[in-house]
Amino acid sequence: MENKIKYVQLSSDNKEKCAVFEKMMATYVKELDEHGDNPMPEEFLQKWIKSIISMQGPSDRHLEFCYDGEMLIGFLYGKIDHEAHKGFIKPGYGYIMEFYVKPEYRRRGYGRAMFRRLEWLFINDGADKMYLTADPVTGRPFWEAMSFLATGEQSPENKMEICEKAVEPRL
Secondary structure (H helix, E strand, C coil), X not given: CHHHXXXXXXXXXXXXXXXXXXXXXXXXXXXXXXXXXXXXXXXXXXXXXXXXXXXXXXXXXXXXXEEEXXXXXXXXXXXXXXXXXXXXXXXXXXXXXXXXXXXXXXXXXXXXXHHHHHHHHHHHCCCCEEEEECCCCCHHHHHHHCCCEEEEEECCCCCCEEEEEECCCCC
């Protein structure tokens, strides 16, 4: 499965791919909103998407589309936290910021392969650990299956529990 997926880094200068990302993010956030009590306002969503796109460039920030052949199956978004970053950070950790597999591609091994890709990127960036917060309905069961453990810490940004895992280099 892992060899089957093609990964394409999103670049802010590719307007066509940015438009696709905007649509996919809207679908992703709608799904998250269905599982929570506090839907994201549309104007905030648009600003957030544009800020994600504008931050692409550093080699330790990864926003990639994931394809099976020509079929777009989802995206992954992660970065290495640095002291100079704003908000809640864990310097030196890989942070899985957003991760989405379209519903019709779930439970087919794509998510696991995409996670392995992001873990490999974090290893190459020098991280020993990674963390995330997860949607309790669709995200949490998946991330627990990937061996993430709850830390008891709560993210001040989204009020969700933080989960961590050591990166596992492939042999």
